[in-house]
Amino acid sequence: xxxxxxxxxxxxxxxxxxxxxxxxxxxxxxxxxxxxxxxxxxxxxxxxxxxxxxxxxxxxxxxxxxxxxxxxxxxxxxxxxxxxxxxxxxxxxxxxxxxxxxxxxxxxxxxxxxxxxxxxxxxxxxxxxxxxxxxxxxxxxxxxxxxxxxxxxxxxxxxxxxxxxxxxxxxxxxxxxxxxxxxxxxxxxxxxxxxxxxxxxxxxxxxxxxxxxxxxxxxxxxxxxxxxxxxxxxxxxxxxxxxxxxxxxxxxxxxxxxxxxxxxxxxxxxxxxxxxxxxxxxxxxxxxxxxxxxxxxxxxxxxxxxxxxxxxxxxxxxxxxxxxxxxxxxxxxxxxxxxxxxxxxxxxxxxxxxxxxxxxxxxxxxxxxxxxxxxxxxxxxxxxxxxxxxxxxxxxxxxxxxxxxxxxxxxxxxxxxxxxxxxxxxxxxxxxxxxxxxxxxxxxxxxxxxxxxxxxxxxxxxxxxxxxxxxxxxxxxxxxxxxxxxxxxxxxxxxxxxxxxxxxxxxxxxxxxxxxxxxxxxxxxxxxxxxxxxxxxxxxxxxxxxxxxxxxxxxxxxxxxxxxxxxxxxxxxxxxxxxxxxxxxxxxxxxxxxxxxxxxxxxxxxxxxxxxxxxxxxxxxxxxxxxxxxxxxxxxxxxxxxxxxxxxxxxxxxxxxxxxxxxxxxxxxxxxxxxxxxxxxxxxxxxxxxxxxxxxxxxxxxxxxxxxxxxxxxxxxxxxxxxxxxxxxxxxxxxxxxxxxxxxxxxxxxxxxxxxxxxxxxxxxxxxxxxxxxxxxxxxxxxxxxxxxxxxxxxxxxxxxxxxxxxxxxxxxxxxxxxxxxxxxxxxxxxxxxxxxxxxxxxxxxxxxxxxxxxxxxxxxxxxxxxxxxxxxxxxxxxxxxxxxxxxxxxxxxxxxxxxxxxxxx
Ligand SMILES: Nc1ncnc2c1ncn2[C@@H]1O[C@H](COP(=O)(O)OP(=O)(O)OP(=O)(O)O)[C@@H](O)[C@H]1O
Numbered sequence: 001x002x003x004x005x006x007x008x009x010x011x012x013x014x015x016x017x018x019x020x021x022x023x024x025x026x027x028x029x030x031x032x033x034x035x036x037x038x039x040x041x042x043x044x045x046x047x048x049x050x051x052x053x054x055x056x057x058x059x060x061x062x063x064x065x066x067x068x069x070x071x072x073x074x075x076x077x078x079x080x081x082x083x084x085x086x087x088x089x090x091x092x093x094x095x096x097x098x099x100x101x102x103x104x105x106x107x108x109x110x111x112x113x114x115x116x117x118x119x120x121x122x123x124x125x126x127x128x129x130x131x132x133x134x135x136x137x138x139x140x141x142x143x144x145x146x147x148x149x150x151x152x153x154x155x156x157x158x159x160x161x162x163x164x165x166x167x168x169x170x171x172x173x174x175x176x177x178x179x180x181x182x183x184x185x186x187x188x189x190x191x192x193x194x195x196x197x198x199x200x201x202x203x204x205x206x207x208x209x210x211x212x213x214x215x216x217x218x219x220x221x222x223x224x225x226x227x228x229x230x231x232x233x234x235x236x237x238x239x240x241x242x243x244x245x246x247x248x249x250x251x252x253x254x255x256x257x258x259x260x261x262x263x264x265x266x267x268x269x270x271x272x273x274x275x276x277x278x279x280x281x282x283x284x285x286x287x288x289x290x291x292x293x294x295x296x297x298x299x300x301x302x303x304x305x306x307x308x309x310x311x312x313x314x315x316x317x318x319x320x321x322x323x324x325x326x327x328x329x330x331x332x333x334x335x336x337x338x339x340x341x342x343x344x345x346x347x348x349x350x351x352x353x354x355x356x357x358x359x360x361x362x363x364x365x366x367x368x369x370x371x372x373x374x375x376x377x378x379x380x381x382x383x384x385x386x387x388x389x390x391x392x393x394x395x396x397x398x399x400x401x402x403x404x405x406x407x408x409x410x411x412x413x414x415x416x417x418x419x420x421x422x423x424x425x426x427x428x429x430x431x432x433x434x435x436x437x438x439x440x441x442x443x444x445x446x447x448x449x450x451x452x453x454x455x456x457x458x459x460x461x462x463x464x465x466x467x468x469x470x471x472x473x474x475x476x477x478x479x480x481x482x483x484x485x486x487x488x489x490x491x492x493x494x495x496x497x498x499x500x501x502x503x504x505x506x507x508x509x510x511x512x513x514x515x516x517x518x519x520x521x522x523x524x525x526x527x528x529x530x531x532x533x534x535x536x537x538x539x540x541x542x543x544x545x546x547x548x549x550x551x552x553x554x555x556x557x558x559x560x561x562x563x564x565x566x567x568x569x570x571x572x573x574x575x576x577x578x579x580x581x582x583x584x585x586x587x588x589x590x591x592x593x594x595x596x597x598x599x600x601x602x603x604x605x606x607x608x609x610x611x612x613x614x615x616x617x618x619x620x621x622x623x624x625x626x627x628x629x630x631x632x633x634x635x636x637x638x639x640x641x642x643x644x645x646x647x648x649x650x651x652x653x654x655x656x657x658x659x660x661x662x663x664x665x666x667x668x669x670x671x672x673x674x675x676x677x678x679x680x681x682x683x684x685x686x687x688x689x690x691x692x693x694x695x696x697x698x699x700x701x702x703x704x705x706x707x708x709x710x711x712x713x714x715x716x717x718x719x720x721x722x723x724x725x726x727x728x729x730x731x732x733x734x735x736x737x738x739x740x741x742x743x744x745x746x747x748x749x750x751x752x753x754x755x756x757x758x759x760x761x762x763x764x765x766x767x768x769x770x771x772x773x774x775x776x777x778x779x780x781x782x783x784x785x786x787x788x789x790x791x792x793x794x795x796x797x798x799x800x801x802x803x804x805x806x807x808x809x810x811x812x813x814x815x816x817x818x819x820x821x822x823x824x825x826x827x828x829x830x831x832x833x834x835x836x837x838x839x840x841x842x843x844x845x846x847x848x849x850x851x852x853x854x855x856x857x858x859x860x861x862x863x864x865x866x867x868x869x870x871x872x873x874x875x876x877x878x879x880x881x882x883x884x885x886x887x888x889x890x891x892x893x894x895x896x897x898x899x900x901x902x903x904x905x906x
């Protein structure tokens with residue numbers, strides 16, 4: 001029975017074979033009974049091998065597990081290590097089985113050695129009462145020792161061998177695996193070293209034979225190495241054992257080995273890692289000779305170190321160079337910034353100089369500038385005839401009086417510039433554009449439109465509508481530029497802009513009460529436009545016979561600019577007054593009655609307010625524009641006053657440039673064809689000079705021949721021109737106007753002149769003004785220009801009493817407006833007004849010149865009014881010319897000007 005069982009045990013069992021051999025429990029029972037006889041009382045001798053393969057499974061299962069069960073019961077009784085029956089099945093824990101058998105062996109060996117004391121297996125302590133067990137036939141625990149005695153020693157040895165084999169096979173296979181790996185590892189390393197180090201292989205094609213040869217060499221070397229190492233190891237181990245004279249336990253010995261290994265590992269780990277990670281000749285080669293390898297490695301590392309040092313030096317140099325570059329750049333930047341600082345400070349100086357120069361240029365161009373704009377015929381008005389005969393480039397305009405003949409038929413008036421009918425809104429604005437910059441430079445500017453109702457003041461100042469930029473008037477363009485320039489300067493100057501709007505209606509101020517008017521801050525043109533739109537909507541308008549939407553009030557828009565220079569912190573303050581006066585009118589022409597009449601009377605009076613306002617303390621600059629318009633043509637007079645008058649005073653000795661305008665007065669033929677005037681420098685002084693000189697020429701001509709031209713007897717357009725001659729010669733290129741009306745240019749100019757006088761003669765202005773008014777009256781006459789004129793000039797009081805002029809003047813002085821004064825219907829010249837322009841000619845000017853008197857501007861206005869009163873036609877212009885503080889001498893010279901020339905000195 002036992003032999004059979006032993007035959008089932010293979011020599012080198014696998015785990016599965018081991019499990020199958022022990023599975024039926026027969027061997028285990030017999031071994032246990034050998035160790036402790038009688039431990040398993042009943043042993044089934046012929047157990048089935050496989051319960052699954054056996055029929056009658058239930059019966060066989062009992063038999064099959066009986067041995068195992070008996071074995072486990074017996075082991076349990078002996079307090080030995082035990083296991084579960086399922087540990088012998090597939091997937092069970094065979095290690096528990098092995099532990100149980102080893103425990104059994106330990107027990108057996110302890111018992112063999114006498115069984116004295118305490119038997120210990122692992123952590124389990126067994127205290128045995130008797131070294132001998134019961135006989136094998138005895139199942140009880142008491143008979144265990146006897147059973148062990150009965151256990152055949154050969155079988156026991158066999159099992160032990162078997163177990164040893166089982167455990168050893170595991171250890172061996174593990175050690176074999178490790179050795180195989182080590183062999184492959186080192187052999188291939190050697191092979192690699194041979195192949196890379198031995199040059200001879202380079203030329204040889206590798207063949208299986210060559211590989212065999214190399215492998216044999218590798219194996220041989222490896223064997224030699226192993227033998228050598230084995231010897232060394234043996235010596236070492238013996239040395240270890242001899243170190244301590246006392247005999248060592250196995251664990252102490254193993255501990256000594258571990259120490260040695262860890263020391264060796266540390267020593268060779270560097271080489272191994274180098275060998276494993278590197279490849280190629282000179283770097284990754286496994287060196288048989290450790291010392292050589294270390295040297296080479298050191299060389300290599302030295303070389304790498306040198307390379308690194310070189311790289312470091314190179315990098316350091318590069319960094320130093322870059323640093324140098326930066327330092328140079330910083331130095332340059334420092335210089336540059338200093339340069340910029342200097343430039344910036346110079347820039348501010350230059351800017352200031354530029355500002356001063358710019359404004360000086362503006363001063364030189366004229367602190368007061370007067371422009372005339374001729375309004376085109378309105379639709380339904382044009383009959384192809386106009387009293388504007390010629391517009392010169394030099395600011396002259398020739399007006400023809402169809403009812404006059406000879407030199408009296410034409411008059412030339414001089415302005416800073418005359419704009420014809422076809423000029424655009426932009427061209428008008430371009431003349432005043434530089435003044436906007438002056439506002440931002442801290443000057444006050446007034447752009448002032450004056451003229452008869454319907455002459456186009458609002459058109460010029462605001463434009464007909466705001467739909468297209470093309471039609472924008474001066475106001476909008478000025479504001480747009482103002483904001484543009486302020487934005488362009490924002491890096492230098494911080495501007496604040498505020499707007500005031502004043503409406504003066506029947507001498508009542510609306511919207512604000514100067515000087516406490518609301519000042520509304522604005523940021524852009526749109527803000528101002530919005531305010532202006534509100535203002536326009538609120539502005540008093542009404543229909544008159546001359547303008548269906550006539551402004552019945554004065555509109556003054558004042559833009560206050562406050563600039564703070566960011567660098568210096570200095571403050572600039574400037575004002576831009578945009579003035580659109582209500583139209584002055586002849587109330588007979590405008591047919592104003594009732595409220596309109598009242599309005600007209602107020603309108604014609606007061607206009608002086610903007611001027612007075614502009615001269616309030618602190619005002620630095622002032623400009624005004626005046627406009628006068630007839631039905632088909634308008635003349636606007638733009639005056640500007642700046643805070644400083646820089647105009648040189650003229651003496652009679654001054655050289656006067658030539659002006660062609662006198663020729664125009666000489667003869668109609670002489671102006672055909674029209675040729676542009678030669679360019680003349682239009683400074684204030686030269687203008688004045690030109691005027692004086694031309695007047696002198698005029699005086700010398702002494703009534704040059706004049707080609708009379710018949711005029712139409714009537715004009716159907718307007719009742720006011722019913723007395724005009726029937727025809728107008730085409731050669732004279734005259735376009736007859738209809739609906740002529742002429743505002744009397746009232747107190748605005750008186751105010752202006754008052755201011756002039758005040759400035760010229762402080763403290764004595766009243767006297768001066770009175771004197772001026774008296775002088776003015778000398779210029780008024782109603783008779784033809786004959787020898788009596790002088791007499792009448794010399795006797796002004798008489799003239800005044802005997803003519804309508806007296807009424808006119810007194811009315812104007814008292815601020816009343818005149819109705820038409822037709823004093824003598826039999827004389828066409830007298831018939832059309834008390835003040836007759838044709839009479840106001842050279843003769844009178846001589847007298848004035850001789851008397852060296854101041855010419856009161858209003859006189860000229862009245863003269864012009866008188867001219868219009870004649871209802872000849874459409875155009876009369878007044879012209880304002882700038883003057884210096886020495887206004888009076890200039891006025892003296894101005895008396896030699898053509899008729900209608902207005903000199904205003906401030
Ligand atoms: N240069 C021009 N080109 C075309 N039309 C013009 C021009 N000037 C004025 N007008 C037209 O003439 C008419 C009168 O102009 P506007 O109302 O500007 O006159 P005004 O002088 O302001 O009159 P008032 O003093 O009565 O207000 C308007 O219909 C206007 O469109």
